[in-house]
Amino acid sequence: MATILNGKELAATLRAEQTEEIRKLAPLAGRPPGLGVILVGDDPASHAYVKNKRNACKEAGIHAPEINLPHDTTRETVMEWVDKLNADPRIDGILVQLPLPPHIPKDDILLRIDPEKDVDGFHPINVGRLVIGEDTLVPCTPTGVMTLLSRYGIPVKGKKAVVLGRSLIVGKPMALLLLAADATVTICHSKTANLSEETRQADILVAALGKPLMITKDFVKKGAVVIDVGISRNDKGKLVGDVDFDSVEPIASAITPVPGGVGPMTIATLLENTLKAYKKRNHLS
Numbered sequence: 092m093a094t095i096l097n098g099k100e101l102a103a104t105l106r107a108e109q110t111e112e113i114r115k116l117a118p119l120a121g122r123p124p125g126l127g128v129i130l131v132g133d134d135p136a137s138h139a140y141v142k143n144k145r146n147a148c149k150e151a152g153i154h155a156p157e158i159n160l161p162h163d164t165t166r167e168t169v170m171e172w173v174d175k176l177n178a179d180p181r182i183d184g185i186l187v188q189l190p191l192p193p194h195i196p197k198d199d200i201l202l203r204i205d206p207e208k209d210v211d212g213f214h215p216i217n218v219g220r221l222v223i224g225e226d227t228l229v230p231c232t233p234t235g236v237m238t239l240l241s242r243y244g245i246p247v248k249g250k251k252a253v254v255l256g257r258s259l260i261v262g263k264p265m266a267l268l269l270l271a272a273d274a275t276v277t278i279c280h281s282k283t284a285n286l287s288e289e290t291r292q293a294d295i296l297v298a299a300l301g302k303p304l305m306i307t308k309d310f311v312k313k314g315a316v317v318i319d320v321g322i323s324r325n326d327k328g329k330l331v332g333d334v335d336f337d338s339v340e341p342i343a344s345a346i347t348p349v350p351g352g353v354g355p356m357t358i359a360t361l362l363e364n365t366l367k368a369y370k371k372r373n374h375l376s
């Protein structure tokens with residue numbers, strides 16, 4: 092029987108710790124941390140994620156103004172909002188919820204965010220800092236995965252890690268974080284030959300392909316730690332990950348569920364990154 096890595100429970104613990112830290116720091120800074128959230132369009136999943144982020148911020152005592160813009164908003168208007176948040180002294184972090192509507196070039200917007208307020212860690216300066224091993228703001232989902240591994244006492248050093256997926260949000264930073272923690276890392280993607288041969292080498296397997304239930308027990312070595320970053324809805328509307336949990340759980344040593352695994356850790360890490368930016372801007376650490 093695998094250990095279930097309960098991200099929902101751990102995220103609640105982390106948020107309680109953050110709430111306590113903010114309660115102590117806010118009088119020293121003279122204000123609470125601030126996270127400016129920009130949401131463009133009406134994608135229902137994005138609205139649900141932003142609502143969860145808003146609730147988490149409220150609970151922790153983070154000031155989180157939300158800028159909701161219609162689908163047909165221009166690139167220039169989004170840029171202007173980013174500029175306003177960059178200049179706002181009460182704002183420590185800026186989050187532009189992705190995906191943006193297709194007519195708005197994502198890279199232009201992300202590049203406009205002040206790297207010191209880039210709590211998503213998507214700005215090229217922060218990506219570069221991660222590559223060279225500097226302490227910086229790192230994307231929330233892979234950071235959340237590393238926190239889950241460390242809080243559950245799962246060793247990474249010297250282990251073979253295979254990351255499935257090469258996105259800016261998850262795959263690439265995930266591989267860099269595992270490498271920084273001294274794992275031997277392989278990145279696989281849609282063009283990888285003999286995929287299951289690669290994945291069966293993994294002591295730690297991170298699935299972030301966006302292919303529902305693709306990873307069955309045939310892709311997993313007995314005793315592996317399996318982290319499922321995928322999140323999709325099946326034809327009955329049920330949330331499923333990239334990993335076929337029922338097939339893989341009996342042979343894994345530890346596994347994340349979907350829902351309740353990596354997703355809640357993404358939000359707890361967003362608060363952690365906001366706190367980190369706040370402390371740095373206020374010389375509190």
Ligand SMILES: Nc1nc2c(c(=O)[nH]1)N[C@@H](CN(C=O)c1ccc(C(=O)N[C@@H](CCC(=O)O)C(=O)O)cc1)CN2
Nearest residue numbers: 140187188189190211231232350351352353354355357
């Ligand atoms: N600017 C960003 N945009 C997006 C990011 C991101 O990190 N920054 N990541 C994803 C979506 N995402 C956060 O925004 C996210 C996805 C899932 C969850 C989550 O808690 N999932 C729950 C299930 C929720 C449900 O019922 O639908 C779970 O897995 O238990 C949180 C955040 C893309 N965009």
